[in-house]
Amino acid sequence: MKEKIILIGGGGHCKSCIDVIEQAGTFRIAGIVDLPEELHQEILGYKIIATDDDLPRLVNEYENFLITLGQIKSPEKRIRIFQTLKESGVKLPVIVSPLAYVSKHAKIEEGTIVMHYALVNAGAKINKNCIINTRALIEHDAVIEDHCHISTNAVINGGVKVGTGTFFGSNAVCKEYIEIGENAVIGCGAKITKNVPPNSLGF
Numbered sequence: 161m162k163e164k165i166i167l168i169g170g171g172g173h174c175k176s177c178i179d180v181i182e183q184a185g186t187f188r189i190a191g192i193v194d195l196p197e198e199l200h201q202e203i204l205g206y207k208i209i210a211t212d213d214d215l216p217r218l219v220n221e222y223e224n225f226l227i228t229l230g231q232i233k234s235p236e237k238r239i240r241i242f243q244t245l246k247e248s249g250v251k252l253p254v255i256v257s258p259l260a261y262v263s264k265h266a267k268i269e270e271g272t273i274v275m276h277y278a279l280v281n282a283g284a285k286i287n288k289n290c291i292i293n294t295r296a297l298i299e300h301d302a303v304i305e306d307h308c309h310i311s312t313n314a315v316i317n318g319g320v321k322v323g324t325g326t327f328f329g330s331n332a333v334c335k336e337y338i339e340i341g342e343n344a345v346i347g348c349g350a351k352i353t354k355n356v357p358p359n360s361l362g363f
Contacts, residue, residue: 162188165253166222168212168241169229170194170203176294177228178204180257180275187253190222212241219248226255227271231291231309233345235325239307242271242289252289266298269306287324305342323358 165187167174174192181187191209194201198208210218219225227241245252252271256262260274265282271289274280278292283301286292291309298304299317305324310316315333322328323342334340334352341358350363 162186163224164188164190164222165224165226166190166193166218167206167226167228168193168215168245169227170198170201170208171228171230173230173291174228175204176275177226177255177273178206180255180273181226183258183276184255185258186255187224192228193218215244215248219245219250222250224251224253226252226273227289231307231327233327235307235309235327235343238289239325242307260292281318293330299336311348 170192181189189206191207192203193210194208196211201208225245227238229238231238254268255273257274257276259276260278262274262280263282266280266284268286269288272286274292275294277295280298281300284298286304287306289307290304293312295313296310297315301318302316302320304322307325308322310328311330313331314328317334317336319337320334321339323340325343326340328346329348331348332346332350338352338355340356343358344356344360346363356363
């Protein structure tokens, strides 16, 4: 019997995560946590069963959680929820679409989701609570630190290091062996050819 999982965040990213979880077939979605005004509504057939205020109860009832709140620019809310869940001792499994490719020589840490048609190559390391979105490429030996969102069709080339909390926009490309500082925001379609300082906006 499949283990149950609770999803936290009921927006558009949640819909994409639901599709990945259904395709992967590893977990059964038990419900979604969202805003109070959305309580008892459904997303793709799954009921919103609780709000953030109910987390203390849910962590006693369920073992597996995934943060399905999207991340555009600031990762602050995803980080806060992740820390709360970690302190409670629940599991934050890695979710990988069966349509993605993850090398057996790559490493992915807890709470990260790898979406449809993403490619994670040999020697790459993706840390905790990251979104590797649809068709993103993480090349050999790249490091994606905690709480990053690598957006749709983005290209992280070999040996690149992406700092904690960074948002890397759709169709953006990073030259090999570049370092991107923490909490940077890399815009859609950007071409990164030199190191990016921490907290940089709008590249």
